[in-house]
Amino acid sequence: MAIAGMTIGEAAARTQCTPATIRYYEEIGLLRLVGRGANGRRAYGQPELHRLRFIRRCRDLGFPIEDVRALLDVMDAKTPSCLSARDLTLTHLNTVRARRDELEALERTLTAMAASCTEACASGATPDCTLMEELSG
Numbered sequence: 481m482a483i484a485g486m487t488i489g490e491a492a493a494r495t496q497c498t499p500a501t502i503r504y505y506e507e508i509g510l511l512r513l514v515g516r517g518a519n520g521r522r523a524y525g526q527p528e529l530h531r532l533r534f535i536r537r538c539r540d541l542g543f544p545i546e547d548v549r550a551l552l553d554v555m556d557a558k559t560p561s562c563l564s565a566r567d568l569t570l571t572h573l574n575t576v577r578a579r580r581d582e583l584e585a586l587e588r589t590l591t592a593m594a595a596s597c598t599e600a601c602a603s604g605a606t607p608d609c610t611l612m613e614e615l616s617g
Contacts, residue, residue: 485517491524495532502532508548510535543572 490497495549505511511531514555526578534555538548547568597611 486524486529488522488524491529493537494529497532497536504537505532509546510545512551541572542576543568547572556609 486494488502491497492499492502497505502511504594510530514522514528516523531552534552535548538551543551550568551565554562554568555562593611593614596614597609600608600610
């Protein structure tokens with residue numbers, strides 16, 4: 481079904497973006513400015529919906545804006561480079577893995593702190609809270 485002349489609100493509803501997000505993507509150049517209808521309002525069509533869904537999916541996967549821009553450049557190229565898209569994805573994957581490792585280390589630290597507090601406070605409240613000592617440095 482061909483869609484043309486949608487308002488920003490309709491485009492937002494169809495792409496799970498907010499109108500403010502769509503305006504932001506236009507402002508930073510991820511989404512080209514669209515023409516306006518006779519009523520002066522933006523008129524979005526299928527190409528814009530496709531692009532917004534692509535951007536939304538990239539953002540849902542945690543790609544930073546600059547990587548989304550690079551992926552859009554690949555998509556927009558006359559001869560898209562699948563390898564460029566793959567390389568960006570692999571770089572992002574490495575970032576996600578590093579972040580996961582950091583979160584796992586954080587989890588271990590918080591688990592140990594909570595366990596220490598549980599042991600120290602097993603017989604009730606104590607004026608020397610080990611958790612507060614740990615958090616104080």
